[in-house]
Amino acid sequence: MSSSGHGSSHPPHPHVALLPSAGIGHLTPFLRFAVSLISQQCQVTLITTHPIVSLAESELISTFLAAFPEEQFHLLPFDPTTASSTDPFALKWESIRRSAHLLYPLLASLSPPLSALVSDVSLISSVVAVTETLTLPNYILFPSSARMFSFFAYYPTLLSKIAGSDHFDSCDEVLQVPGGKPIPKSSLPPPLLDPSSLFSSIFTEDSKKLGKLDGILINTFEELEPDSLHDLRAEKAQGLPKVFTVGLKACEFERSSSSNTATLMKWLDGHLTGTVVFFCFGSRSAMTREQIREIGKGLLASGSPFLWKVKDNILDKEDAESLDVVLGDELWERINEKGMVVKEWVCQAEILGHRAVGGFVSHCGWNSITEAVWHGVPLLAWPISAEVVDKRGFGVWPKTWGWAGGVMVKGEEIGSRIKEMMGSESVKQKAAMLREEARKAIGAGGCCENALMELIGAWKI
Numbered sequence: 222m223s224s225s226g227h228g229s230s231h232p233p234h235p236h237v238a239l240l241p242s243a244g245i246g247h248l249t250p251f252l253r254f255a256v257s258l259i260s261q262q263c264q265v266t267l268i269t270t271h272p273i274v275s276l277a278e279s280e281l282i283s284t285f286l287a288a289f290p291e292e293q294f295h296l297l298p299f300d301p302t303t304a305s306s307t308d309p310f311a312l313k314w315e316s317i318r319r320s321a322h323l324l325y326p327l328l329a330s331l332s333p334p335l336s337a338l339v340s341d342v343s344l345i346s347s348v349v350a351v352t353e354t355l356t357l358p359n360y361i362l363f364p365s366s367a368r369m370f371s372f373f374a375y376y377p378t379l380l381s382k383i384a385g386s387d388h389f390d391s392c393d394e395v396l397q398v399p400g401g402k403p404i405p406k407s408s409l410p411p412p413l414l415d416p417s418s419l420f421s422s423i424f425t426e427d428s429k430k431l432g433k434l435d436g437i438l439i440n441t442f443e444e445l446e447p448d449s450l451h452d453l454r455a456e457k458a459q460g461l462p463k464v465f466t467v468g469l470k471a472c473e474f475e476r477s478s479s480s481n482t483a484t485l486m487k488w489l490d491g492h493l494t495g496t497v498v499f500f501c502f503g504s505r506s507a508m509t510r511e512q513i514r515e516i517g518k519g520l521l522a523s524g525s526p527f528l529w530k531v532k533d534n535i536l537d538k539e540d541a542e543s544l545d546v547v548l549g550d551e552l553w554e555r556i557n558e559k560g561m562v563v564k565e566w567v568c569q570a571e572i573l574g575h576r577a578v579g580g581f582v583s584h585c586g587w588n589s590i591t592e593a594v595w596h597g598v599p600l601l602a603w604p605i606s607a608e609v610v611d612k613r614g615f616g617v618w619p620k621t622w623g624w625a626g627g628v629m630v631k632g633e634e635i636g637s638r639i640k641e642m643m644g645s646e647s648v649k650q651k652a653a654m655l656r657e658e659a660r661k662a663i664g665a666g667g668c669c670e671n672a673l674m675e676l677i678g679a680w681k682i
């Protein structure tokens with residue numbers, strides 16, 4: 222679409238600016254992508270927004286910056302009461318969107334001149350105005366699956382179908398997206414099912430601007446989502462930009478040197494291969510105390526040793542309550558005898574790579590799925606991108622559990638589903654197969670490396 226008229230000549234290696242939005246789930250793929258670009262001799266400028274919303278993000282950025290440079294982009298003051306949301310991450314997206322016009326002088330002044338900007342999906346509308354003025358090629362790095370991208374692209378049409386109603390409640394239990402199979406409503410973030418939410422309005426506004434982009438980068442690979450990718454390529458003919466499958470994996474700079482990590486790794490070292498259940502629900506999915514306690518009972522009932530990251534608050538800065546209070550004294554004592562329980566940030570990608578881990582109970586954020594796939598760890602999915610787990614057979618998806626927090630799931634059921642995941646040979650085999658496919662796709666000469674080389678080739682022109 223846009224050709225780069227930004228600067229008169231380009232350096233032999235492209236200079237790419239990366240602009241993530243708020244939340245570790247959005248930041249992490251950007252940093253991993255930055256490392257892929259740098260390993261191909263590209264120059265990368267990471268643009269971070271200030272202030273940052275969670276401790277986990279500040280710490281990950283600091284670790285990254287110990288190795289690579291950064292530009293800062295200060296946000297305009299933002300009054301959260303002017304946006305219809307209480308979600309701290311959605312509010313931060315909105316705040317960045319309202320400041321994005323300030324990017325113009327920063328992008329225009331970078332030297333050598335930029336070959337492209339890759340920004341977060343939640344910033345499309347505000348960034349397009351800037352890149353059009355600069356005639357700078359504009360890409361997004363989509364932080365979820367190809368399947369979810371199809372949903373995003375079709376979202377305004379779905380909304381128009383329920384025009385006049387204020388909710389998707391009137392729709393079937395599944396939502397039909399062209400080319401693909403229907404998406405069960407239970408696997409979608411609840412705010413997207415509420416057209417009056419901030420998340421829904423950002424999705425709608427940005428989706429309509431997709432045609433103005435030069436390409437869509439998705440952290441996936443052919444064998445993980447063959448049908449969804451096939452369908453998206455068919456959609457390209459109907460005006461969607463080209464999709465690049467930039468499969469991403471955890472990087473060296475993320476390796477943790479904390480004493481907390483050393484303790485967890487040592488604990489895992491003491492267990493037999495494939496016996497430990499790892500429970501972690503991502504960076505922003507908190508649960509009620511009641512559900513947390515049922516999970517504790519479920520982990521005990523599973524009979525497996527477990528490593529459990531408890532999350533009591535959406536925002537880590539506010540996650541201050543001690544575990545005996547969160548779990549209650551009696552459960553805390555019983556759990557302490559059987560498993561390792563922590564509240565602080567854990568090095569998930571490293572834990573998944575430990576030979577002792579045999580199963581992962583996950584909220585199925587896309588980064589978590591791709592990390593589990595990379596290490597061939599079976600999943601018990603609860604449920605963001607759970608469909609893919611079910612369809613590709615590398616885990617168990619109890620469909621009635623719904624979106625985490627929506628339905629109260631009893632400990633007994635959690636325990637028996639964990640046993641099902643840990644005991645299934647077919648799930649283990651599929652996870653192991655997909656692990657090999659991931660390594661082929663992301664390794665030398667694989668489809669993801671080819672996609673990256675194609676992008677870099679386009680940026681050199």
Ligand code: UDP
Nearest residue numbers: 246503504505566567569570586587588589
């Ligand atoms: N993560 C981690 N330690 C934690 C919690 C999360 O390393 O204690 C990482 C996890 O490995 C993943 C990211 O945070 O890379 C979470 O992203 P995901 O897309 O899975 O979910 P989100 O947090 O965006 O819901």
Ligand code: UDP
Nearest residue numbers: 366368402445446447448449606608609612
């Ligand atoms: N899917 C999903 N969420 C994701 C990725 C995939 O729900 O994040 C589902 C979707 O239902 C899709 C299925 O996984 O139909 C299988 O993915 P794909 O179409 O890529 O492969 P298939 O197994 O159909 O060949």
